[in-house]
Structures are given as C-alpha cells and as structure tokens.
Amino acid sequence: MDLFTFTLQTGEVSVAFSPEPSVTAFGPEGGIYVVDKHTEPLLRRCAGFDPKAPLVSLEPGEDHKSLDSIQKILTAALDASLGRDSLFIGFGGGVITDMAAFAASLYMRGARLELVPTTLLSMVDAAIGGKTGIDFGNAKNCVGTFYPASLIRVSVSYLASLSEAEFRSGLAEVMKTALLYAPKLFQIMQERREHILSRDPDLMLEVVKRCVQAKARVVERDLKESGERMYLNLGHTFGHALESVAGFGRVSHGDAVAWGIGRALNLGLRLGITDPEYLTDVLPVLESYGWCTAPVHPALSGGDRSRELLAAMKNDKKKKGGAVRFILQREMNSTLAQTVSDEDVLAVLS
Ligand SMILES: NC(=O)c1ccc[n+]([C@@H]2O[C@H](COP(=O)([O-])OP(=O)(O)OC[C@H]3O[C@@H](n4cnc5c(N)ncnc54)[C@H](O)[C@@H]3O)[C@@H](O)[C@H]2O)c1
Known part of the structure; x- marks a missing residue:
C-alpha cells in the first residue's frame, strides 16, 4: 500500500492507495458502513468487510442527498449503540462520501471517519478536503460542516464499473x-x-x-x-x-x-x-x-x-x-x- 499524508488545521489526513479494494476492519468500538444501492455490492467484496456490522444502504443519486438520509444514518448508529470512538465508513461517490462525513461530524459531536471514494469525481475531489453536506430546500450543499476524514482509501479498481x-x-x-x-x-x-x-x-x-x-x-x-x-x-x-x-x-x-x-x-x-x-x-x-x-x-x-x-x-x-x-x-x-x-x-x- 502506498500512503500519502497531508495536514489540515483539524489534523492529519492519510490517503492510502492500493490496487485491492479494502476497508478498515472495525475494532471493539464498532462502526457503521454508509453505501448506496450501487456501491453496496462493491463494499461486500472488499477485504476487511464485516457482514455483521451495521450498514445503511441509501438510494443512489443527488435526490437522496437529504436530511432524511442523514436521519437514517444517525438512527442506525444509535440503534447499534455506537459511541464517539466508533468508525463511520462512507463508501461510494461524492453523494455518499459527503453524507457519511456529515453524519459522522454530527454523531456524538464527531465520530471517527474513513472515506472510500468509488467514483473518479469523489477520488479526485469530493472525498479530499473535508467539505461535508446535503442539499436543503432548493439549494445544493447548503447545509454541512468541515469535517475531514482521517483516512481515505483509494483503489482505482472501482473505476471499472463506473458508467461512461x-x-x-x-x-x-x-x-x-x-x-x-x-x-x-x-x-x-x-x-x-x-x-x-x-x-x-x-x-x-x-x-x-x-x-x-x-x-x-x-x-x-x-x-x-x-x-x-x-x-x-x-x-x-x-x-x-x-x-x-x-x-x-x-x-x-x-x-x-x-x-x-x-x-x-x-x-x-x-x-x-x-x-x-x-x-x-x-x-x-x-x-x-x-x-x-x-x-x-x-x-x-x-x-x-x-x-x-x-x-x-x-x-x-x-x-x-x-x-x-x-x-x-x-x-x-x-x-x-x-x-x-x-x-x-x-x-x-x-
Ligand atoms: N465535498 C466536496 O468537496 C465535493 C466536491 C465535489 C463534488 N461534491 C459532491 O459530489 C457529488 C457528486 O459525486 P459523484 O459524481 O461521485 O456522484 P454520485 O455519488 O451520485 O455517484 C454517481 C453514481 O455512480 C454510482 N457509483 C458510485 N461508484 C460506483 C462504481 N464504482 N461503479 C458503479 N457505479 C458507481 C452511484 O451509485 C451513483 O449512482 C455531488 O453531490 C457534489 O455536490 C462534493
């Protein structure tokens, strides 16, 4: 694995590049996966995936980048009795990485966060740089936080299944x-x-x-x-x-x-x-x-x-x-x- 690290006001961010699709295995503190219906099958094939851990699978697309989706994530985290030390893993395109990061920033005033971008746009842009958010009213991304992930796992193998x-x-x-x-x-x-x-x-x-x-x-x-x-x-x-x-x-x-x-x-x-x-x-x-x-x-x-x-x-x-x-x-x-x-x-x- 090839590691690149950069430092923001909020702390250090590591970007791990690896050919193999993988996610961090949850420790004793537990964690939650956030995916959409298209990225869920990709997550299930990843090294480190825990089929017994809580998983929120949202409908894909910008229409679902909403408070309703955030509520689903927070409810699932609370139902699983996750604490602040638990790990939120956002696995998907920019819609999912923005929302998983937003939910992590709110949960218990800030849970741990890992992002696994699966679209080219999210690898080069959305998952890098700490902006989180949802669309609200008729304005895009107008509700959100700055909450950088501590680890971003990049595997270009995900690009193979992306639409043109x-x-x-x-x-x-x-x-x-x-x-x-x-x-x-x-x-x-x-x-x-x-x-x-x-x-x-x-x-x-x-x-x-x-x-x-x-x-x-x-x-x-x-x-x-x-x-x-x-x-x-x-x-x-x-x-x-x-x-x-x-x-x-x-x-x-x-x-x-x-x-x-x-x-x-x-x-x-x-x-x-x-x-x-x-x-x-x-x-x-x-x-x-x-x-x-x-x-x-x-x-x-x-x-x-x-x-x-x-x-x-x-x-x-x-x-x-x-x-x-x-x-x-x-x-x-x-x-x-x-x-x-x-x-x-x-x-x-x-
Ligand atoms: N936070 C930031 O700094 C930042 C920067 C740029 C864009 N964004 C946000 O990113 C969003 C757009 O992201 P996007 O273009 O990744 O869109 P997206 O997340 O909607 O993904 C596009 C589609 O591709 C599917 N998909 C994802 N990975 C796949 C894969 N490997 N194979 C097959 N299908 C896959 C998704 O399910 C979805 O249907 C917007 O909401 C935008 O506001 C955020």
Missing part, C-alpha cells in the same frame, strides 16, 4: 485540476487520451494521485474556502448555469464543467487576461475528449439563451449571498477571481 457519463464527469474535474495546478497532468491528458479513456489502471492511479496531491496542497492552505480554494470552481459558474438552463439531467455535470472551462478561458481572453496561446493549447484537448467548446452548447435549444444563463449564474450566487466572481486564468497554474460586466459574460455565450 460518471467517468467523464470525473475527467472534467481532472482537467480542471491540471489547468489550475498540474502541467504534467495536462500533458498526460493531452498525450495519453486513449489510455485514459480506456481507464488503464496504472495510468489512472497516476492521474488520481496527482489530483489528490494538488487538491491536498490547496486545502492545506485554505480549508474553509476563504481564498484560493475558490479557484477549484474553474468552469463551474458557467457549468452550473448550463445544467440549470438546459434542465438538470440533460447535460452531465462533467460535460457542463468542461464547457464552462472553455467559456471561462474565452472570457479571460476577451478581458485581455488569458494568453491567446494558452487557449490555443487547451481548447483542442477539451475537444479531443468530446467536450463542447462552442459558445452555444448543443444541449441549449430554442434561440439565444445567453440571458437565461446569466440570470442562472446570478441566481446561484444570490443564494450564496454574493456577487458572481468568475475564476479566470492568465495561463496554466496562474489563476484569479474577479467580477465581470454582464456585457462581457453575454459576449462569450452567443
């Missing part, structure tokens, strides 16, 4: 990380596309490790998103607006984020911030993965939707109580956040 759409969602986050922090990772994405798309385990291990290390460095410096961590939203302001205007589910999160990265770089170009050569390097790589780089995404039909997209961005931000700050890049590894006039935003959308 889920895999591509994770890949968009990998691309984002590459552009923000990791030129070598960008080079890998550029030169080894076939191997990445075929989910070559050795290469995916290298890709995931590079992403984990990059994100760990960011959250070490800015756990609570007071500054630099907001750069991780590159492509997301445009991407979320596209998901919302096209209608949720019509365009996948990853495809929306990748399109959003292209729009953000074009916005930077228009503002004289982004180096034109950088854009010329990045856009063909986005296109080579099948991501749209045109101003108008094909998921949008029925005339000019640019004003709707702008309204969606403002609405999203209003819920978070601030002005829209766009994440822009001068070039790879050189990022800034700033407000932008409506006119400039509209210009890159039609």
Whole structure:
C-alpha cells in the first residue's frame, strides 16, 4: 500500500492507495458502513468487510442527498449503540462520501471517519478536503460542516464499473485540476487520451494521485474556502448555469464543467487576461475528449439563451449571498477571481 499524508488545521489526513479494494476492519468500538444501492455490492467484496456490522444502504443519486438520509444514518448508529470512538465508513461517490462525513461530524459531536471514494469525481475531489453536506430546500450543499476524514482509501479498481457519463464527469474535474495546478497532468491528458479513456489502471492511479496531491496542497492552505480554494470552481459558474438552463439531467455535470472551462478561458481572453496561446493549447484537448467548446452548447435549444444563463449564474450566487466572481486564468497554474460586466459574460455565450 502506498500512503500519502497531508495536514489540515483539524489534523492529519492519510490517503492510502492500493490496487485491492479494502476497508478498515472495525475494532471493539464498532462502526457503521454508509453505501448506496450501487456501491453496496462493491463494499461486500472488499477485504476487511464485516457482514455483521451495521450498514445503511441509501438510494443512489443527488435526490437522496437529504436530511432524511442523514436521519437514517444517525438512527442506525444509535440503534447499534455506537459511541464517539466508533468508525463511520462512507463508501461510494461524492453523494455518499459527503453524507457519511456529515453524519459522522454530527454523531456524538464527531465520530471517527474513513472515506472510500468509488467514483473518479469523489477520488479526485469530493472525498479530499473535508467539505461535508446535503442539499436543503432548493439549494445544493447548503447545509454541512468541515469535517475531514482521517483516512481515505483509494483503489482505482472501482473505476471499472463506473458508467461512461460518471467517468467523464470525473475527467472534467481532472482537467480542471491540471489547468489550475498540474502541467504534467495536462500533458498526460493531452498525450495519453486513449489510455485514459480506456481507464488503464496504472495510468489512472497516476492521474488520481496527482489530483489528490494538488487538491491536498490547496486545502492545506485554505480549508474553509476563504481564498484560493475558490479557484477549484474553474468552469463551474458557467457549468452550473448550463445544467440549470438546459434542465438538470440533460447535460452531465462533467460535460457542463468542461464547457464552462472553455467559456471561462474565452472570457479571460476577451478581458485581455488569458494568453491567446494558452487557449490555443487547451481548447483542442477539451475537444479531443468530446467536450463542447462552442459558445452555444448543443444541449441549449430554442434561440439565444445567453440571458437565461446569466440570470442562472446570478441566481446561484444570490443564494450564496454574493456577487458572481468568475475564476479566470492568465495561463496554466496562474489563476484569479474577479467580477465581470454582464456585457462581457453575454459576449462569450452567443
Ligand atoms: N465535498 C466536496 O468537496 C465535493 C466536491 C465535489 C463534488 N461534491 C459532491 O459530489 C457529488 C457528486 O459525486 P459523484 O459524481 O461521485 O456522484 P454520485 O455519488 O451520485 O455517484 C454517481 C453514481 O455512480 C454510482 N457509483 C458510485 N461508484 C460506483 C462504481 N464504482 N461503479 C458503479 N457505479 C458507481 C452511484 O451509485 C451513483 O449512482 C455531488 O453531490 C457534489 O455536490 C462534493
């Protein structure tokens, strides 16, 4: 097993990379597994799995990232008489790791926590960095805590059963990380596309490790998103607006984020911030993965939707109580956040 450790204000986090799927065996303090219906069979095949331990198997998907699910987890933990020293193991994609971590942070004012991310997105992003939460009302992730796991177990073997759409969602986050922090990772994405798309385990291990290390460095410096961590939203302001205007589910999160990265770089170009050569390097790589780089995404039909997209961005931000700050890049590894006039935003959308 290969171990990587980083330190947050809250303590040390270890990330264990191993080819074999495994979970920590519960000690005398006991513990609880949190899975969804898709990841439960994967957990049951893991080394260290205890079939007699309490297990909460939730319905999969964002619709179930709710207080109701948290209640199920907490009730099961209490029914099993678990104490604060017990171990919560969240085993699944970002929905499950966010919820298991949220429940662990609440249970007895903080139980022990291990996360086993099983989607590419959760390996490179959601499980790393301590943000937990659920959706509430009509706002995503608006109720939650900062509660980093002490151990994150990563095995890229889980990627084999992931749907194409889920895999591509994770890949968009990998691309984002590459552009923000990791030129070598960008080079890998550029030169080894076939191997990445075929989910070559050795290469995916290298890709995931590079992403984990990059994100760990960011959250070490800015756990609570007071500054630099907001750069991780590159492509997301445009991407979320596209998901919302096209209608949720019509365009996948990853495809929306990748399109959003292209729009953000074009916005930077228009503002004289982004180096034109950088854009010329990045856009063909986005296109080579099948991501749209045109101003108008094909998921949008029925005339000019640019004003709707702008309204969606403002609405999203209003819920978070601030002005829209766009994440822009001068070039790879050189990022800034700033407000932008409506006119400039509209210009890159039609
Ligand atoms: N905490 C953070 O910092 C952070 C960062 C990014 C995203 N997120 C959150 O992550 C969530 C999205 O995560 P996600 O994309 O992993 O979605 P997800 O958890 O909904 O998983 C996607 C689907 O894949 C299934 N699945 C999971 N692993 C599988 C496997 N190995 N094989 C087959 N199917 C598998 C799941 O059951 C689900 O149906 C969002 O709720 C988002 O808010 C959190």
